[in-house]
Amino acid sequence: MSGEPREMTITVDGAPVRVREGATLLEALRAHGVDTPTLCFLENLTPVNACRVCVVELQGARTLVPSCSRKAEEGMVVSTDSERVRHARKLVFELLGSSVDLSNAGPEVARWSARYGADPARFGAPAPAASEGSRDHRHAGHHAAPDPAVAQTVAQPVKVDNDLFVRDYSRCILCYKCVEACGGDAQNTFAITVAGRGFDARISTEFAAPLTDSACVFCGNCIGVCPTGALVFKSEFDLREAGNWREQDQTVTRTVCTYCGVGCNLELHVQDNTIVKVTSPLDHDVTSGHLCIKGRFGFEFVQVRERE
Amino acid sequence: MDIHLSGAQATPAERAAIDALLGRPTSRWRGGDREHAADSRYAHGGQSARARRHLLLPALHAVQDAVGHVTRGAVDYIAQRLTVPPADVYGVASFYALFEMHESPPTVAHVCDDVGCLARGAGELIASLERTCGPAGSPCADGRATWKRSPCLGLCERAPAALMRRAGEGRTDATLAPATAGMVHDELHGTSAPTRVMDSVPQRGESGLRLLSRVGVVDPTSLHDYLSHGGYAALAHAFLLGPEGVVKEVTESKLMGRGGAAFPTGVKWGAVLRASALPHHVVCNADESEPGTFKDRVLMEEDPFAVIEALTVAGFATGATMGWIYIRGEYPEAHDRLAHAIAVTRREGLLGDNVMGRVGFSFDIELRKGAGAYICGEETALFNSIEGYRGEPRNKPPFPVSEGLFRLPTAINNVETLANVLEILKGGSEEYLKLGLDSSRGTKLFCVAGNVTTPGLYELPFGATLRELLALAGGIEGGRALQAVLLGGAAGSFVTAEDLDVPLTFEGTRAIGASLGSGVVLVFDDRVDMRAIVRRIARFFRDESCGQCVPCRVGTQRQEEALGRLCAGASRAGRDEALLLIDDLDRAMRDASICGLGHTAAVAVQSAIRKLNLFAVEAP
Numbered sequence: 001m002s003g004e005p006r007e008m009t010i011t012v013d014g015a016p017v018r019v020r021e022g023a024t025l026l027e028a029l030r031a032h033g034v035d036t037p038t039l040c041f042l043e044n045l046t047p048v049n050a051c052r053v054c055v056v057e058l059q060g061a062r063t064l065v066p067s068c069s070r071k072a073e074e075g076m077v078v079s080t081d082s083e084r085v086r087h088a089r090k091l092v093f094e095l096l097g098s099s100v101d102l103s104n105a106g107p108e109v110a111r112w113s114a115r116y117g118a119d120p121a122r123f124g125a126p127a128p129a130a131s132e133g134s135r136d137h138r139h140a141g142h143h144a145a146p147d148p149a150v151a152q153t154v155a156q157p158v159k160v161d162n163d164l165f166v167r168d169y170s171r172c173i174l175c176y177k178c179v180e181a182c183g184g185d186a187q188n189t190f191a192i193t194v195a196g197r198g199f200d201a202r203i204s205t206e207f208a209a210p211l212t213d214s215a216c217v218f219c220g221n222c223i224g225v226c227p228t229g230a231l232v233f234k235s236e237f238d239l240r241e242a243g244n245w246r247e248q249d250q251t252v253t254r255t256v257c258t259y260c261g262v263g264c265n266l267e268l269h270v271q272d273n274t275i276v277k278v279t280s281p282l283d284h285d286v287t288s289g290h291l292c293i294k295g296r297f298g299f300e301f302v303q304v305r306e307r308e
Numbered sequence: 309m310d311i312h313l314s315g316a317q318a319t320p321a322e323r324a325a326i327d328a329l330l331g332r333p334t335s336r337w338r339g340g341d342r343e344h345a346a347d348s349r350y351a352h353g354g355q356s357a358r359a360r361r362h363l364l365l366p367a368l369h370a371v372q373d374a375v376g377h378v379t380r381g382a383v384d385y386i387a388q389r390l391t392v393p394p395a396d397v398y399g400v401a402s403f404y405a406l407f408e409m410h411e412s413p414p415t416v417a418h419v420c421d422d423v424g425c426l427a428r429g430a431g432e433l434i435a436s437l438e439r440t441c442g443p444a445g446s447p448c449a450d451g452r453a454t455w456k457r458s459p460c461l462g463l464c465e466r467a468p469a470a471l472m473r474r475a476g477e478g479r480t481d482a483t484l485a486p487a488t489a490g491m492v493h494d495e496l497h498g499t500s501a502p503t504r505v506m507d508s509v510p511q512r513g514e515s516g517l518r519l520l521s522r523v524g525v526v527d528p529t530s531l532h533d534y535l536s537h538g539g540y541a542a543l544a545h546a547f548l549l550g551p552e553g554v555v556k557e558v559t560e561s562k563l564m565g566r567g568g569a570a571f572p573t574g575v576k577w578g579a580v581l582r583a584s585a586l587p588h589h590v591v592c593n594a595d596e597s598e599p600g601t602f603k604d605r606v607l608m609e610e611d612p613f614a615v616i617e618a619l620t621v622a623g624f625a626t627g628a629t630m631g632w633i634y635i636r637g638e639y640p641e642a643h644d645r646l647a648h649a650i651a652v653t654r655r656e657g658l659l660g661d662n663v664m665g666r667v668g669f670s671f672d673i674e675l676r677k678g679a680g681a682y683i684c685g686e687e688t689a690l691f692n693s694i695e696g697y698r699g700e701p702r703n704k705p706p707f708p709v710s711e712g713l714f715r716l717p718t719a720i721n722n723v724e725t726l727a728n729v730l731e732i733l734k735g736g737s738e739e740y741l742k743l744g745l746d747s748s749r750g751t752k753l754f755c756v757a758g759n760v761t762t763p764g765l766y767e768l769p770f771g772a773t774l775r776e777l778l779a780l781a782g783g784i785e786g787g788r789a790l791q792a793v794l795l796g797g798a799a800g801s802f803v804t805a806e807d808l809d810v811p812l813t814f815e816g817t818r819a820i821g822a823s824l825g826s827g828v829v830l831v832f833d834d835r836v837d838m839r840a841i842v843r844r845i846a847r848f849f850r851d852e853s854c855g856q857c858v859p860c861r862v863g864t865q866r867q868e869e870a871l872g873r874l875c876a877g878a879s880r881a882g883r884d885e886a887l888l889l890i891d892d893l894d895r896a897m898r899d900a901s902i903c904g905l906g907h908t909a910a911v912a913v914q915s916a917i918r919k920l921n922l923f924a925v926e927a928p
Contacts (some may be wrong), residue, residue, distance in 0.1 A: 049703050050856050052900040063907065064899045069703055084899055088859070091896035095862035122889065123866050141405030141680060141851050142457045145843075148872025152865055174855065191312070193399030194698065194855070197681070199865040201855030206314070206398035207380055207409070215312030215393060 008074040013081065025067035025078060026054060034080050037089060037112040039096075039227055040175035041068040044288040045185045048176045053092045053112075057082045064088055086116055093118035098126070099153045099199075101171045104229030104240075129155035129170070136208035138200035152199065158237075161210035164218050164297045166237040167203075171230035174201055178222035178231060186290045191215035192222070220296035224279060224289055233277040233297075246271060254281070257295040262286060264295050275299045311387055313394065318385035321476075325374035326367055326382070330360075330389050339388035357391035364390060364696030368401050369637075369677060376416075376475030377408035392696070403698045403854075405459075405680030406473075406637045415453035417484075417492050418471040418638070419444075422599045422848065423794065423841050424464035427758040427832055428486075431840075433468050436489035441496060453496040459682065459848055460599035461485075461638050464757035464830070465764045466506050470495075471638050481640035508606050510764040510781070518751050519727045520767045523610040528645055531652045534613040540664065542733035546621045547666050549733075551581055554625035558729060561737035562749045567593055567685070567722030568799065568825045569904070570814050573729070576719050579709035580626040583717030588628040591694075591713060591720040592619045594635040594642070595678050595685040598797035599848060600828035603753040604723035606765045608635070608642035611727075612649035616673060618726035620663060621733065623671040626719045631673040634690050637680055647675055682852035686903050687712075687720045689854065700856045701903035724753055724827075745771030748813035752824070756781045758831035759788065768812070775808040777829060788833040792920055796825025798845045799908035801915035822915070839875045842916040846871045849909040860906030863897045867910060874923045883923055890917070 006021040012032055019028040024047070029036045040051040049066035058065045059077035064084060079085060093113040096102060097120030102109055127150040135156050146152050159167040176194065183190045191214045195204035205214035223231040232240075239245040250271045257264040265284045269277045278296055282289040318326070327333070333340030364386065371382040378401050387394040401407045408416075419437065421430050434444075437455060441448040444457050461483065463469035469485035472495050484491060486506070494500070511517060512524035526533040534540075546554045559574025580588050592615060596604040608615055619631045635643050650673050653659045661670045676694055678684050684693045688702035691713045712718020728750055732740045741749050748770035754777055757763045761782025768777060774793065784790050792802045801822040803810065810816050817824045832838065850864040870886040870893070878886055894910035901907055916922050 048856075049902070050858070052857050052859055052902075055900050063901075066703065084895075087892070088896050088900035091863070091892060092858050092900065095858055095866065095896075098866070099862050122885070124869065137410065139405070139409070140403055140407075141459070143847075143851060145847065145872065146865070146869055148869045148876055151869060173858070174861070189310070190393035190395055193393075193395040195399045195402040196855070197403050198850060198853040198855045199861055201861065204395070204398070204402075206383060206394040209314065213314065215310065215395065 008072065010072050010074070010076040010078060012078050019072045023072050025056060025058075025065070025070045025072050025076070028072050029056070029067055029078075029080060036067060036080065037108070038068060039109070039173060040177060042177055042225055042227075042282070044282055044290070045177055045180045045225065048180065050176055051092065051096075051173065053089055055085060055088050056080050057085050090116035090118050094120045094123070096120075096173050098123040098151050100173050100228070101155065102173075102228060104171060104232075105227060109228075124149065124151040126151055126153045126155065129153070129157070132157045133208065135169070135200065135202055136204060138196055140197040140200070143200070154202075160234075160237075162212055162218065162234075164234055164293075165220060165223050166232055166234055167211075168230050168232065168237070169202060171228045172203060173228055173230075174203070175227060177225040177227065178203060181221040181225045181290065182216075186221050186288070187217070187219050189215050189217050189219070191217070218293045218297065219291065220293065221290045223296075224291070235276050239271070239276060245276075250276065257291070259294040259298065264291055266291070266295055268299070274303055311391065311393060313384045313388065314380055316380035316384055318379070318381040319375070321374050322371055322379065322382040323385060325370040326385060326389060329366055329370045330363060333389060337388075339385050360390050361392055361696035362694055364392060364397065364400055365676065365679065365693060368397075368404075368407055369679065372407050372679075373475055373479050376414040377410060377412040379411075390696075400696065400698055403681060404637075404678075407679055413447055413449075413452050413454045414475040415449070415496060415498075416473045417453070417455040417496055418458035418461065418473065419455055419487070419492060420459070420461045420463070420467070420469045420471075421457045421844070422460035423798070423844055424460060424600050424757045424830055425468040426841060426844060427830070427836050428467040430468040433487065433489050433492070437492055440489065440493050449497045452498075455492065455496060458638075459851065460597065460601075462596055462602040462605045462636070464600055464602050464755060465508050467757060467763075471640075483638075483641065508602070508764055509610070510762050511766060517767050518731050519607070519724065519753060520765070522614065523606065526611070528610050528612055529648055531613060531649075531656060531658075534611075538734065539613055540617055540658065542730040543617055543621055543624070543658075543664060545733045546624050547664070547669075551625050551627060554621065554733070555581055557737050558625070558732055561728075561732045561740045562747055563725065563728050563732060563740075564748070564814065565722055566724035566728070566752070566827065568598065568796070568823075570824070573721060573725055576709055576721075577622065577626050580628070580717045580719040583710055585710075585717055587630060587716060588626050589713040589716055589718040590619060590622040590626055590628045590631045591687075591690065591718055592622075592631065592633040592723060592726060593685060593687065593690060593720055594633055594639075594646075594723050595690060596639075596723070596826070597636050597682040597685050598799060598826045598828065599845070600755055600757060600794060600797050600830040601826040602755050602757075603765055603827055605639050605642050607723050607727055607753075608639070609645050612642075612645040613653065614727055614730060615646065615723055616649050616653050616659070618729050619673060620659070620671055621729055622719055622721060622726060624663075624666075624669060626717075628719070629670055629672075631671060632676060632694060632713065633673060634676045634678060634684070634694060636678045636684075643675070643677055650675060681854075682848075683854045683903075683905055686905060689903070690720070691718070698854070700854045701905075703902060722826075743769040745769075745811055745813050746815045748815065752812065752827055754812070754827045754829050756829045756831070758794075759785045759833035759836070760831050761785050770813045771811050771816075773809050773811055774803070774829070777812060778808070778831065784831065784833050786833075788835065791832045791834045791836060792838060793832070794828060794830040794841075794912065796823045797828040797830075798848050798912055799904070800825040800828060801911060802919050804919060838916065838920055839922055842913055842922065843868070843871055843875055845912045845916075849905065853905060853909070857900070857902045857906065859897045859899075860901045860909060863893045863901075863906070864909050867893050867913060871913065887917065887923065890914070
């Protein structure tokens with residue numbers, strides 16, 4: 001057997017593209033420079049293809065296919081900007097925009113929404129937010145008829161049950177990333193799950209118990225993978241609440257965690273000479289972006305000034 | 309993985325129910341009382357623990373049946389027994405409508421308010437129930453009972469219908485159809501109401517029936533009766549043909565799946581037989597939940613041994629050693645008949661090692677019960693449900709023939725499809741091909757319900773027209789005018805009087821933009837409020853979406869809202885806007901959803917808008 005992976009050729013928007021065997025369509029598209037939106041995809045997690053924003057048109061397939069998980073096959077003919085693709089992506093951004101607060105989802109989501117002409121407001125004015133905890137206990141199946149004058153949303157009060165991070169599920173698009181990072185893809189803690197069904201589905205611990213009563217080990221890897229700011233450092237949340245979160249003024253310093261000998265790389269996000277959050281590079285071969293509680297949250301000692 | 313327990317304790321009743329299923333715990337690690345010397349030295353997770361996860365759904369059923377709801381203590385105990393994280397147990401339990409996650413009265417009446425029952429008085433029944441027992445979900449009978457609205461219970465030929473569930477000691481699940489508000493009220497208050505016995509198969513005993521030939525003729529609890537009416541002749545013939553021979557015969561018969569997707573059965577079986585990964589599985593999809601469908605229920609209730617024999621044939625033909633029947637949780641009578649039939653056939657050597665004396669052919673069947681989730685009729689969602697995960701469909705490819713149940717090659721077939729296999733083997737594919745039209749061969753079961761004189765399950769060769777079928781059912785009840793027929797269920801389409809001459813074949817219905825689906829023929833006369841019917845369908849999809857993919861999760865919600873605006877009487881501009889939204893949602897759900905539920909969630913709504921012209925004039 002030769003050590004070189006075999007290559008094959010697919011057609012992307014009329015142009016031939018060489019890809020290695022086993023690559024997904026998304027890898028092929030990115031290598032070819034096609035800007036493809038993704039929300040539930042992350043390089044260090046198993047693709048769940050739930051958000052459907054990366055769909056492309058595959059010749060011969062009845063429906064569109066998710067590029068993040070579909071493996072490329074020799075001779076595939078793919079369109080990434082057909083009317084069908086544009087329509088599906090537009091609707092996904094509209095459906096999410098009309099039901100979820102995407103304001104902290106980053107500039108790319110805003111750019112993609114604009115690119116596809118998404119207009120979430122056309123589904124109606126947002127319904128009032130759910131009362132605290134009420135979405136956590138919705139029963140699967142039968143529900144009361146919604147008020148057709150407004151668009152139902154996932155809006156609800158923020159969950160603050162610990163000092164390290166905050167769960168703002170009004171911003172949750174149910175991408176499953178946090179569940180994967182907490183479970184078999186990284187931490188193997190399985191503290192959270194998707195509970196309920198349909199529009200009432202939500203991320204939850206067992207019986208919606210506070211994180212402090214759950215299996216959570218506060219590694220914060222769920223924060224690391226959250227694409228919409230639904231899971232954030234308490235420090236970031238407080239600064240945002242105070243209107244003092246200034247990403248443009250922040251510096252990012254790469255360093256090595258000092259707690260043990262594993263050698264995890266940390267990226268310290270610093271604003272006003274204070275560490276406001278810690279991340280790890282996705283492509284770092286030790287962490288793959290994941291950290292433990294000490295690396296993620298154990299930075300307070302750095303900024304204790306009492307001994308100065 | 310470290311299982312974190314809340315400290316809540318399962319009650320003795322809960323533990324007993326779970327232990328009855330899983331056996332008594334052997335050590336403290338596994339939830340028992342006794343310290344086991346080995347506990348401190350070995351981890352008890354790994355492959356052997358994971359291999360038991362498929363017992364999660366049965367364990368949840370055991371708790372629900374024992375105490376009427378799923379408690380924290382029970383979740384923790386199941387987690388410990390099966391080495392599944394409590395959060396996962398909760399995620400799975402909360403997926404299903406029939407599991408109560410909060411303290412709940414032990415007696416619950418699930419009253420159908422779906423399309424079939426709505427056409428036959430469910431609205432009035434529910435209004436009356438609200439007066440006597442309070443609104444849905446409120447406790448009655450001193451807090452010992454309550455009632456809830458339910459999607460289609462598959463009892464449409466005897467509508468309106470209810471499912472009575474009693475938890476605790478002497479627990480029973482039983483259907484009530486036709487039901488009245490008085491009967492439901494009495495049941496909730498502890499007195500059982502006698503039901504009027506109605507025939508589900510008006511053609512019973514007629515010559516020329518194939519799939520229904522034994523229904524109402526043989527004793528469904530008697531293997532002897534089944535054997536004396538041609539039972540197990542098909543399996544004997546299959547043994548003569550060998551697996552390849554069976555696959556060839558089924559392929560040549562052009563049998564297409566009867567669950568709704570119409571995929572050629574022989575092709576599916578051949579692919580599994582040739583698959584290299586072992587072992588192979590066969591699954592009987594008995595999660596019949598398409599609103600208006602009850603054909604599989606009748607077959608399972610009245611001819612359960614045929615289901616067992618047919619699945620055994622499928623196992624033989626595909627080289628499988630294990631067969632599974634996944635039946636919806638709303639079919640208690642069919643479930644018990646099948647459980648009985650499995651026990652009897654196992655005892656008589658028709659399941660187990662060397663089936664029916666065939667040396668080297670070992671095959672057994674496991675019966676699994678759903679818990680209130682339409683989506684679990686989708687084949688890959690069904691696999692996840694059996695495996696103890698949330699019933700969310702998987703992305704395809706890979707297809708079940710290569711990666712199905714437990715990621716192994718799997719042939720999954722609908723109950724009616726399997727019943728056809730017996731006919732093919734007994735008479736030969738040439739004989740089978742003589743019936744039918746075009747590529748739709750053999751006979752088809754039609755679930756005729758709604759406003760017809762004689763609702764019921766009818767068997768006709770493919771090619772009979774809708775007019776002929778309705779005539780067979782005695783025409784529209786009371787000689788009233790036909791308003792619409794829902795063909796194929798909630799995922800199907802509405803047709804009208806102008807379509808009565810459509811031949812009921814896969815091709816014929818396709819030609820008029822409809823589909824045969826699961827054989828639903830739900831008739832609405834001129835009194836029925838079709839807007840309410842369409843809204844119910846939209847609500848059904850919103851209720852039953854698994855929530856995994858965005859187009860379906862949010863799309864079905866937005867569709868219901870838009871339809872609500874149309875029904876409320878929007879202005880002309882508002883109406884046009886709502887119709888455009890529904891169009892846009894339809895295209896996105898059809899193109900970008902993961903599974904068939906999303907792909908078809910707007911089909912009936914669209915056909916109602918276009919075919920029935922429901923919103924052409926401004927609502928008053």
